[in-house]
Amino acid sequence: MRTYEAALTETVRSIREVVAALHAQLTAYRLVAWTAGNVSGRVPGHDLMVIKPSGVDYADLTADSMVVCDLDGNVVEGGYSPSSDTAAHAYVYRHRPDVGGVVHTHSTYASAWAARGEAIPCVLTAMADEFGGDIPVGPFAMIGDDSIGRGIVETLAGHRSPAVLMRNHGVFTIGATPRDAVKAAVMCEDVARTVHIARQLGTPLTIDAVDVDRLYARYQKVYGQPGRTDGTE
Amino acid sequence: MRTYEAALTETVRSIREVVAALHAQLTAYRLVAWTAGNVSGRVPGHDLMVIKPSGVDYADLTADSMVVCDLDGNVVEGGYSPSSDTAAHAYVYRHRPDVGGVVHTHSTYASAWAARGEAIPCVLTAMADEFGGDIPVGPFAMIGDDSIGRGIVETLAGHRSPAVLMRNHGVFTIGATPRDAVKAAVMCEDVARTVHIARQLGTPLTIDAVDVDRLYARYQKVYGQPGRTDGTE
Amino acid sequence: MRTYEAALTETVRSIREVVAALHAQLTAYRLVAWTAGNVSGRVPGHDLMVIKPSGVDYADLTADSMVVCDLDGNVVEGGYSPSSDTAAHAYVYRHRPDVGGVVHTHSTYASAWAARGEAIPCVLTAMADEFGGDIPVGPFAMIGDDSIGRGIVETLAGHRSPAVLMRNHGVFTIGATPRDAVKAAVMCEDVARTVHIARQLGTPLTIDAVDVDRLYARYQKVYGQPGRTDGTE
Amino acid sequence: MRTYEAALTETVRSIREVVAALHAQLTAYRLVAWTAGNVSGRVPGHDLMVIKPSGVDYADLTADSMVVCDLDGNVVEGGYSPSSDTAAHAYVYRHRPDVGGVVHTHSTYASAWAARGEAIPCVLTAMADEFGGDIPVGPFAMIGDDSIGRGIVETLAGHRSPAVLMRNHGVFTIGATPRDAVKAAVMCEDVARTVHIARQLGTPLTIDAVDVDRLYARYQKVYGQPGRTDGTE
Numbered sequence: 001m002r003t004y005e006a007a008l009t010e011t012v013r014s015i016r017e018v019v020a021a022l023h024a025q026l027t028a029y030r031l032v033a034w035t036a037g038n039v040s041g042r043v044p045g046h047d048l049m050v051i052k053p054s055g056v057d058y059a060d061l062t063a064d065s066m067v068v069c070d071l072d073g074n075v076v077e078g079g080y081s082p083s084s085d086t087a088a089h090a091y092v093y094r095h096r097p098d099v100g101g102v103v104h105t106h107s108t109y110a111s112a113w114a115a116r117g118e119a120i121p122c123v124l125t126a127m128a129d130e131f132g133g134d135i136p137v138g139p140f141a142m143i144g145d146d147s148i149g150r151g152i153v154e155t156l157a158g159h160r161s162p163a164v165l166m167r168n169h170g171v172f173t174i175g176a177t178p179r180d181a182v183k184a185a186v187m188c189e190d191v192a193r194t195v196h197i198a199r200q201l202g203t204p205l206t207i208d209a210v211d212v213d214r215l216y217a218r219y220q221k222v223y224g225q226p227g228r229t230d231g232t233e
Numbered sequence: 234m235r236t237y238e239a240a241l242t243e244t245v246r247s248i249r250e251v252v253a254a255l256h257a258q259l260t261a262y263r264l265v266a267w268t269a270g271n272v273s274g275r276v277p278g279h280d281l282m283v284i285k286p287s288g289v290d291y292a293d294l295t296a297d298s299m300v301v302c303d304l305d306g307n308v309v310e311g312g313y314s315p316s317s318d319t320a321a322h323a324y325v326y327r328h329r330p331d332v333g334g335v336v337h338t339h340s341t342y343a344s345a346w347a348a349r350g351e352a353i354p355c356v357l358t359a360m361a362d363e364f365g366g367d368i369p370v371g372p373f374a375m376i377g378d379d380s381i382g383r384g385i386v387e388t389l390a391g392h393r394s395p396a397v398l399m400r401n402h403g404v405f406t407i408g409a410t411p412r413d414a415v416k417a418a419v420m421c422e423d424v425a426r427t428v429h430i431a432r433q434l435g436t437p438l439t440i441d442a443v444d445v446d447r448l449y450a451r452y453q454k455v456y457g458q459p460g461r462t463d464g465t466e
Numbered sequence: 467m468r469t470y471e472a473a474l475t476e477t478v479r480s481i482r483e484v485v486a487a488l489h490a491q492l493t494a495y496r497l498v499a500w501t502a503g504n505v506s507g508r509v510p511g512h513d514l515m516v517i518k519p520s521g522v523d524y525a526d527l528t529a530d531s532m533v534v535c536d537l538d539g540n541v542v543e544g545g546y547s548p549s550s551d552t553a554a555h556a557y558v559y560r561h562r563p564d565v566g567g568v569v570h571t572h573s574t575y576a577s578a579w580a581a582r583g584e585a586i587p588c589v590l591t592a593m594a595d596e597f598g599g600d601i602p603v604g605p606f607a608m609i610g611d612d613s614i615g616r617g618i619v620e621t622l623a624g625h626r627s628p629a630v631l632m633r634n635h636g637v638f639t640i641g642a643t644p645r646d647a648v649k650a651a652v653m654c655e656d657v658a659r660t661v662h663i664a665r666q667l668g669t670p671l672t673i674d675a676v677d678v679d680r681l682y683a684r685y686q687k688v689y690g691q692p693g694r695t696d697g698t699e
Numbered sequence: 700m701r702t703y704e705a706a707l708t709e710t711v712r713s714i715r716e717v718v719a720a721l722h723a724q725l726t727a728y729r730l731v732a733w734t735a736g737n738v739s740g741r742v743p744g745h746d747l748m749v750i751k752p753s754g755v756d757y758a759d760l761t762a763d764s765m766v767v768c769d770l771d772g773n774v775v776e777g778g779y780s781p782s783s784d785t786a787a788h789a790y791v792y793r794h795r796p797d798v799g800g801v802v803h804t805h806s807t808y809a810s811a812w813a814a815r816g817e818a819i820p821c822v823l824t825a826m827a828d829e830f831g832g833d834i835p836v837g838p839f840a841m842i843g844d845d846s847i848g849r850g851i852v853e854t855l856a857g858h859r860s861p862a863v864l865m866r867n868h869g870v871f872t873i874g875a876t877p878r879d880a881v882k883a884a885v886m887c888e889d890v891a892r893t894v895h896i897a898r899q900l901g902t903p904l905t906i907d908a909v910d911v912d913r914l915y916a917r918y919q920k921v922y923g924q925p926g927r928t929d930g931t932e
Binding site: 033034036053054055056080081084106108109111112113115116117118140142143144167168169170196199200 | 728822823824825882885886889892893894896897899900901902903904906910913914917918921923924925
């Protein structure tokens with residue numbers, strides 16, 4: 001008979017592997033330079049999260065080098081210091097029980113919108129699908145306390161978007177799973193770039209709000225394979 | 234003696250392999266993010282097409298995971314749901330018997346032109362070669378019924394271009410073979426980018442219509458190796 | 467004792483290998499899309515050149531698939547049709563005995579300058595080093611006769627630059643060896659991109675003509691390892 | 700008992716390996732074209748440095764092909780001529796005993812700012828973290844004597860930034876270790892690109908000087924793993 005502790009150990013192990021592996025998507029899509037972005041995942045049913053260690057090369061990340069923290073950001077298990085963004089991730093998990101994964105990047109085009117403090121307007125069907133409208137801008141917030149986490153949660157409360165541009169900083173995305181949050185980070189940069197380029201030579205045409213709603217509803221319901229959310233496998 | 238069914242099975246198998254493999258070109262040329270683009274191929278002599286499954290990672294695509302549909306978009310063979318763009322592909326095959334392959338992407342620069350609803354002007358000899366003139370813009374169309382397919386077919390009817398920019402959405406390309414359609418998608422993004430960049434610092438020079446015609450005629454006739462269309466092997 | 471024919475065979479074999487392999491640089495630096503660029507090399511001491519076959523994928527190029535032509539562009543050896551740009555390469559070899567390699571691409575930023583018919587101003591020390599001044603623009607020329615070759619040779623006659631932007635078309639570069647010409651194609655796109663980006667937000671500062679001369683003189687004499695031109699091995 | 704000479708030999712060997720390997724970061728982040736950038740490392744406790752050979756392909760660099768020079772730039776050990784930027788590296792080591800690594804690139808966006816002679820304003824938290832303020836511009840300086848080295852040292856004297864944009868030329872970065880200098884080169888291009896893109900569509904918001912100071916202080920103290928500077932392993 002498997003004990004509760006053995007089951008937890010196994011769950012943590014599995015999330016360590018998923019979170020470590022997902023960082024390869026950040027580098028493959030060139031969302032990060034050097035060690036500047038991170039992925040975390042909630043341990044379901046526990047007040048625990050798994051997060052990238054601070055300042056370790058993406059090429060050197062392994063399941064074992066991930067750090068397990070409680071939802072106040074204290075290290076529970078792991079030989080490394082956790083990401084310097086741990087407090088922000090933890091805040092999100094404490095205040096959004098629906099969130100199972102958080103991603104942070106300084107991806108180029110999204111960060112450029114963030115540097116101007118400008119939301120990305122929903123002028124692409126792909127944006128309507130994934131974000132359900134504009135990608136909003138959160139406040140300028142100093143790293144190291146709850147400011148960033150609070151900025152993320154308060155800004156996203158008013159939007160369907162799983163991505164928020166933190167002013168002068170970068171992007172945070174959330175998802176039901178770590179993989180969903182990574183997908184949102186990839187798509188956020190993709191649409192940030194396309195809308196930027198569209199704007200360079202004129203004004204993108206708008207999409208009617210009712211069409212944005214219909215696109216979002218359809219995509220959230222019927223895209224992908226039945227019986228799984230996109231990316232939960 | 235090989236039966237008719239055995240021959241069809243073999244043909245379908247071969248198109249499954251071709252269509253699955255061609256998706257690697259979409260990622261190599263960075264035309265797609267996450268799972269957002271798709272390739273299909275007609276089964277010659279049958280009212281059938283082979284298309285990418287919905288929401289499956291490019292790295293995981295195999296011949297076996299491709300989906301066979303009839304030309305109304307109903308699944309005939311395959312364990313996955315087909316691409317959410319299946320109706321659009323099917324519409325094209327029904328109305329354009331000359332088309333053997335269809336590709337859809339949200340490639341960055343082409344989608345930026347599409348977001349502004351602006352055709353790409355033919356100011357490069359490479360555009361004259363491949364597209365025979367401007368790359369036109371189709372209407373805004375909701376996904377899920379025949380709107381996109383009809384928009385593609387009606388827009389391309391008036392042009393030599395195998396590519397159409399669907400407003401606020403992305404690109405659809407057609408070809409005699411799936412590989413030709415992929416080539417058109419690659420070249421569409423390439424010229425969309427070059428003409429965008431040319432326009433950023435001024436106005437590209439025009440090419441006389443008669444020269445566009447001559448370039449197009451020559452390229453369609455003499456480019457590549459004798460006895461094959463470009464891209465059939 | 468090695469016969470003259472055996473020596474020629476060996477020389478041609480070696481140039482086939484060099485020319486085939488150099489195409490990997492065009493793809494690595496993303497100077498080409500699909501099959502749209504080509505490298506050739508002169509067979510020293512003979513009125514012969516080795517060039518890429520037309521419309522064959524870069525991934526499939528081998529020494530054996532290269533085509534040997536005379537300097538009128540007629541095929542002398544090889545199972546494929548030569549590049550559709552063969553006439554232009556051949557013209558350059560006929561009129562510039564100092565040239566041992568020619569490269570053609572539609573690389574993005576250089577082609578954008580070409581689409582506007584605008585020379586790239588020498589505002590970077592790297593441009594002074596490699597090009598000794600501006601990269602000039604040649605005329606609009608139809609493919610298929612001597613127009614392109616003549617445009618290249620006449621334009622480069624008045625410049626130190628080994629690269630010329632052919633109007634509305636793309637880039638041709640020359641070099642003492644095929645590798646030198648490839649280097650010029652790589653550097654041409656690199657400076658075309660940097661100067662474009664510099665121009666997007668203002669006006670680049672000029673470099674005094676006397677400093678351009680000094681930079682060019684030094685780089686051509688002392689860069690690299692003694693006893694070889696940059697790129698001969 | 701290990702002699703002094705054996706220890707030095709071992710130290711030099713180790714720095715040869717580190718310096719050779721770090722060039723792979725320049726190509727992975729696409730900071731360099733052809734052979735145009737270089738990394739060097741000081742041999743601690745000796746008036747020696749290890750630097751890239753001139754004009755050798757990045758793919759061919761090995762620990763053995765690195766060149767050991769004294770701090771006047773004279774070759775002490777090695778079969779190749781050292782980088783043509785050796786005098787600049789040597790000048791920095793002579794005048795900045797705190798510097799253990801120097802990197803030079805012509806990375807695209809940073810060089811574009813350099814071509815306009817414009818400092819990169821600190822409008823991103825990532826810039827405050829790594830550079831502690833603007834990235835400054837140094838003078839136009841001819842290669843081949845002490846002009847470049849002097850320009851680097853004099854410009855950086857007034858800034859916290861480990862990167863300087865040399866006018867019409869490119870970037871030099873310094874660090875406690877060669878790896879720190881490479882990190883600075885990677886981050887310099889990353890922020891040069893993001894701020895450029897932010898500026899294309901408007902004016903980035905400023906970050907208060909006091910917040911820049913706080914971000915810099917925190918990052919320099921607490922980022923990464925305890926007991927190592929970021930980048931020493």
